[in-house]
C-alpha cells in the first residue's frame with residue numbers, strides 16, 4: 001500500500017533547498033509545500049490542496065491526438081503545480097482508461113490522490129467493476145473509492161471495505177449530486193464510518209450546507225465538492241461582468257477563483273473538484289487554493305451578490 005512517506009519527507013525536508021536550487025523535476029507534493037496552498041488532510045495521503053479536478057464529460061471519449069494533447073497537458077500541469085486530487089468514475093465513458101493512459105504517458109501516477117467510484121447493481125458486478133478500475137487506471141492502488149450515488153450501498157460498501165482492509169484502496173466514501181437524495185445520504189453518514197463524502201455545492205447551489213456539510217464536519221469525514229461551477233452555470237450568470245471590489249480582498253483574479261474560494265472557505269474545509277480539461281484552467285483553479293479565503297461576513301456578501309443576479 002502506498003503511504004506517501006517518501007513524498008511527505010521530500011515535501012517537508014528536501015523541497016526548499018531543491019527549489020532554491022531551481023530544480024524543475026520535484027514531485028508534485030514538494031512543489032505544493034512551497035506554493036502556499038490551503039490544504040486539508042485526506043486519508044491516506046496527508047495534506048492535499050483544497051482544489052483538485054474532475055474528469056466527467058471532457059475525458060469521456062477523446063479519439064485523436066488533437067483530443068488527447070490538451071488533456072495530457074492538463075494532467076502534466078496538475079502534477080507540475082502540485083495538484084493532488086483527481087476524481088473519476090467508471091460511469092464517465094472512457095475517463096478511467098484515459099486517465100490511466102495519461103498518467104502512464106506523463107509518469108505522474110505517484111503525484112496524485114486518485115479518487116474513483118463503484119456504481120454497480122450487485123456484489124458480483126461491483127467486484128468486476130473494481131478490478132476493471134485498477135486495470136484501466138493502470139495502478140495497483142486507488143486512494144479513494146466511493147459508492148456512486150449510494151447505488152447498491154450495502155454490497156458496495158462491504159466490497160470497498162474489504163479492498164481497503166487488503167491495502168488495495170486507501171479510503172472509502174459515498175457520493176451524491178442531487179438534493180432529493182440528501183436525506184438518505186445524511187442517514188448513511190450518520191450510521192456508517194466513512195473517510196470521505198462527495199456532494200454538489202456551489203455559490204448558487206447551497207443546500208448541502210444545511211445538513212450534509214455540518215454533519216461531515218461533526219463526523220470527521222473529509223468532503224469533496226462536485227459541480228463547483230454548476231457545470232458552467234455560474235460563468236453564464238456572471239458573463240461579461242467585472243469582478244466586484246470584494247474579490248480583491250481575497251486575492252481572486254477570476255470568476256473561477258471567486259466561486260472556488262467560496263466553496264473551500266466553508267467551515268467543513270471541502271476540496272473542490274472542478275471539471276478541468278485545459279492547462280490554463282489548472283493554473284486558474286489551483287490558484288484559488290492559495291492565499292486568503294473569505295470570512296463568514298464576506299461569504300454572506302458573496303451569497304447576496306449571486307442571489308441578486
Ligand SMILES: NC(=O)c1ccc[n+]([C@@H]2O[C@H](COP(=O)([O-])OP(=O)(O)OC[C@H]3O[C@@H](n4cnc5c(N)ncnc54)[C@H](OP(=O)(O)O)[C@@H]3O)[C@@H](O)[C@H]2O)c1
Pocket residue numbers: 053054055056057058087088148149175176177198225226227228229230231232235256273274275276277280281282284285
Ligand atoms: N455524483 C457524483 O459522484 C458526481 C456528479 C457530478 C460530478 N462529479 C464530479 O465532479 C466533477 C466536477 O463536475 P463537472 O465537471 O460536471 O462540473 P463543474 O466542475 O461545475 O464545471 C466544469 C466546467 O467548468 C468549466 N471550467 C472549469 N474550470 C474553469 C475555469 N478556470 N474558467 C472557466 N471555466 C472553467 C469547464 O467548461 P468548458 O470545458 O466548457 O470550458 C468545465 O467543463 C466532475 O468532473 C466529476 O469528477 C461527481
